[in-house]
Amino acid sequence: xxxxxxxxxxxxxxxxGALRDFTVDRLRSAGHTVRVSxxxxxxxxxxxxxxxxxxxxxxxxLNIIAASKHAFASxxxxxxxxxxxxxxxxxxxxxxxFPLWWFSMPAILKGWVERVYAYGFAYGVGEHSSRxxxxxYGQGVFKGKRAMLIVTAGGWETHYSARGVNGRIEDLxxxxxxxxxxxxxxxxxxxxxxxHTSQLNEARFQDELSALGARLDRIGETDPIPYRAxxxxxxxxxxxELKAGLSAGRHGFDIHLAGDDGS
Amino acid sequence: xxxxxxxxxxxxxxxxGALRDFTVDRLRSAGHTVRVSxxxxxxxxxxxxxxxxxxxxxxxxLNIIAASKHAFASxxxxxxxxxxxxxxxxxxxxxxxFPLWWFSMPAILKGWVERVYAYGFAYGVGEHSSRxxxxxYGQGVFKGKRAMLIVTAGGWETHYSARGVNGRIEDLxxxxxxxxxxxxxxxxxxxxxxxHTSQLNEARFQDELSALGARLDRIGETDPIPYRAxxxxxxxxxxxELKAGLSAGRHGFDIHLAGDDGS
Numbered sequence: 001x002x003x004x005x006x007x008x009x010x011x012x013x014x015x016x017g018a019l020r021d022f023t024v025d026r027l028r029s030a031g032h033t034v035r036v037s038x039x040x041x042x043x044x045x046x047x048x049x050x051x052x053x054x055x056x057x058x059x060x061x062l063n064i065i066a067a068s069k070h071a072f073a074s075x076x077x078x079x080x081x082x083x084x085x086x087x088x089x090x091x092x093x094x095x096x097x098f099p100l101w102w103f104s105m106p107a108i109l110k111g112w113v114e115r116v117y118a119y120g121f122a123y124g125v126g127e128h129s130s131r132x133x134x135x136x137y138g139q140g141v142f143k144g145k146r147a148m149l150i151v152t153a154g155g156w157e158t159h160y161s162a163r164g165v166n167g168r169i170e171d172l173x174x175x176x177x178x179x180x181x182x183x184x185x186x187x188x189x190x191x192x193x194x195x196h197t198s199q200l201n202e203a204r205f206q207d208e209l210s211a212l213g214a215r216l217d218r219i220g221e222t223d224p225i226p227y228r229a230x231x232x233x234x235x236x237x238x239x240x241e242l243k244a245g246l247s248a249g250r251h252g253f254d255i256h257l258a259g260d261d262g263s
Numbered sequence: 264x265x266x267x268x269x270x271x272x273x274x275x276x277x278x279x280g281a282l283r284d285f286t287v288d289r290l291r292s293a294g295h296t297v298r299v300s301x302x303x304x305x306x307x308x309x310x311x312x313x314x315x316x317x318x319x320x321x322x323x324x325l326n327i328i329a330a331s332k333h334a335f336a337s338x339x340x341x342x343x344x345x346x347x348x349x350x351x352x353x354x355x356x357x358x359x360x361f362p363l364w365w366f367s368m369p370a371i372l373k374g375w376v377e378r379v380y381a382y383g384f385a386y387g388v389g390e391h392s393s394r395x396x397x398x399x400y401g402q403g404v405f406k407g408k409r410a411m412l413i414v415t416a417g418g419w420e421t422h423y424s425a426r427g428v429n430g431r432i433e434d435l436x437x438x439x440x441x442x443x444x445x446x447x448x449x450x451x452x453x454x455x456x457x458x459h460t461s462q463l464n465e466a467r468f469q470d471e472l473s474a475l476g477a478r479l480d481r482i483g484e485t486d487p488i489p490y491r492a493x494x495x496x497x498x499x500x501x502x503x504e505l506k507a508g509l510s511a512g513r514h515g516f517d518i519h520l521a522g523d524d525g526s
Binding site for chain 1 (some may be wrong): 273274275276277303306307309310311312314322325326327328336345364365366367369370371373374376380400417419421422424425427428429430431434435437438441442443461476493498500501503506510514515516517519
């Protein structure tokens with residue numbers, strides 16, 4: 001497989017740097033072709049702004065959707081954005097690797113999403129009718145590709161458990177898993193997580209590497225998180241609310257899992 | 264009151280620009296003193312990196328927590344970060360205003376949080392014992408201050424409803440409300456939200472301004488979201504899991520609300 005790792009940590013000689021190097025080596029040893037977008041090393045421009053759209057009429061106010069649509073369609077996006085889009089189309093699998101900062105991805109990676117996910121590419125795709133609401137959430141440009149997060153967190157695992165004070169990790173990651181990866185069509189694999197990073201001794205580090213290696217060895221076969229397809233009949237259109245008979249009477253992110261039974 | 268607005272949109276002549284100007288005028292008319300951090304206009308540096316720590320030994324690998332702790336304690340943070348920290352200490356209320364991009368705040372604002380929230384300032388504060396786990400989630404440097412989000416979203420309100428495909432807006436905003444604002448001590452007011460921004464005609468725009476004005480008029484009195492205090496007896500220490508008798512048998516972000524009864 002072709003694997004793209006988008007990596008967001010400023011220090012190569014860090015836990016994240018070690019995990020990144022391990023991941024690259026493990027995947028290559030298994031015969032995969034690997035490319036890495038090391039956002040800090042690339043000096044990735046984080047903010048989405050008018051400079052991203054090369055042909056924009058600077059006398060007009062910036063309308064981001066219109067500008068993105070035009071730039072993508074007319075091949076007048078900034079070169080760094082186009083290059084990342086090419087990498088995504090090349091990849092069979094995408095890994096986003098980052099430390100959890102303030103319960104989400106680092107700003108530099110969020111800016112990669114905002115700038116690379118152009119209108120007409122990752123959103124604003126497909127027809128809107130009584131049967132479908134664009135190609136998203138189970139459809140889209142990345143359909144058939146896989147994605148997975150590798151995330152480190154300073155807090156303890158119990159702090160991120162179902163009743164932990166930080167919120168359950170699956171819920172904290174839902175905006176990324178569902179909103180950023182499933183939205184444009186990726187099959188989203190369960191994340192690989194390391195907690196309590198300040199107290200990671202050599203023995204646990206080796207255990208974590210073993211566990212990560214086992215996950216990477218099965219990157220092509222691991223079952224994805226079974227999110228419901230938006231246009232598969234489970235949601236009302238155009239309200240896009242889950243039909244009343246499914247996960248009846250409940251709310252919360254879990255209702256968007258196929259087969260959710262409220263347990 | 265002293266009100267700090269941290270604003271993240273690249274185009275002044277936009278809905279967000281109009282909402283920002285309205286907010287500033289309304290608050291000033293009511294006698295408040297208002298300052299605005301217009302992140303795009305300031306050219307705010309989004310990525311947290313080694314350059315933020317002026318005295319760091321560049322021969323050593325960057326340890327972000329250690330570097331942040333030292334820089335904050337020794338007044339060797341970068342000047343832009345110190346200035347934002349001073350504004351926060353000056354403010355009685357903080358407003359974060361932004362368009363919802365990929366179900367979270369724009370990268371430039373996330374980078375404001377990451378860089379301004381230094382160790383020893385917004386985290387890494389207070390003792391860890393059998394009765395408390397730092398000063399956070401209801402304690403912290405911003406205790407006694409209020410915070411509120413003003414957020415625009417392109418999607419429809421039903422798409423963000425309790426059973427909407429995007430996920431319930433309260434859940435999507437939990438990592439910001441609870442994880443970024445309540446964590447260092449803010450009382451977090453309910454957000455002000457505008458949906459379906461592409462179809463905002465003049466009549467609805469005026470209605471939204473009226474509703475926003477009413478919210479701003481009561482910024483000093485509105486009841487905050489009643490999150491449970493971490494060190495108030497509701498959580499086990501050090502696991503920081505909600506005690507078994509509270510919101511018994513349940514999970515999801517709502518269990519962190521005082522008085523949550525599962526309804």
